[in-house]
Amino acid sequence: EIVLTQSPGTLSLSPGEGATLSCRASQSVSASYLAWYQQRPGHAPRLLIYAASSRATGIPDRFSGSGSGTDFTLTISRLEPEDFAVYYCQRHGGSLTFGGGTRVEIK
Amino acid sequence: EEQLVQSGAEVKKPGESLKISCQGSGYSFSSYWIGWVRQMPGKGLEWMGIIYPGDSDTRYSPSFQGQVTLSADKSISTAYLQWSSLKASDTAMYYCARKGGAFDVWGQGTMVTVSS
DSSP: OOOEEEEOSEEEEOTTOOEEEEEEEEEEEOGGGEEEEEEOTTSOOEEEEETTTEEOTTOOTTEEEEEEEEEEEEEESSOOGGGOSEEEEEEOSSSOOBOOOEEEEEO | OOEEEEOOOEEEOTTOOEEEEEEEESSOGGGSEEEEEEEOTTOOOEEEEEEETTTTEEEEOTTTTTTOEEEEEGGGTEEEEEESSOOGGGOEEEEEEEEESEEEEEOOOEEEEEOO
16 A cells, blocks of 8 residues: 655744645655645645646645655745645545645744 | 535444434535545544445445445435444544545534543
């Protein structure tokens, strides 16, 4: 079974800064099947990115995804206050594994 | 508006059975897989399984195979997650989500607490 490892576990940043989150797979994952989700405290997850680089409906363009093979990245260009949350990657084809998450906290 | 609405919070005792629900609206419920995701307190997301309401085809995560049962009633646009004998370790938030490629529409979650 494919394992997704996210790093870092926690990212401490200030509003306005950029964030780079990593998701590494134990085996090659088709870029067509890699998604990113945001979860704010007390809320259900929200789809941000699917197929590695496609933004979901209504997602601001400060969020972007990239990568292929075993290495994928979520980039937030300028952090807004509402972006401080936990982010998860997921393989959304075959076995629907989630990564362990990266918490983006206010520095 | 496409949405999934889940049943309310539950408090149960170990050994009891439980069935929680997830009702879809605003889209063709039968045409999309519905997934279930567990989130234990303070922890990450775990995929449990998916079901296709059109024909009730079901796939389980190996971690949850035999532990839970997924079902669906397409006539009322509702999917279900059930346990026959709850354990304290089943205490968690449970989410349903529509699989339109990725999980693009999520329910609000159902908190299940199992305590003696």
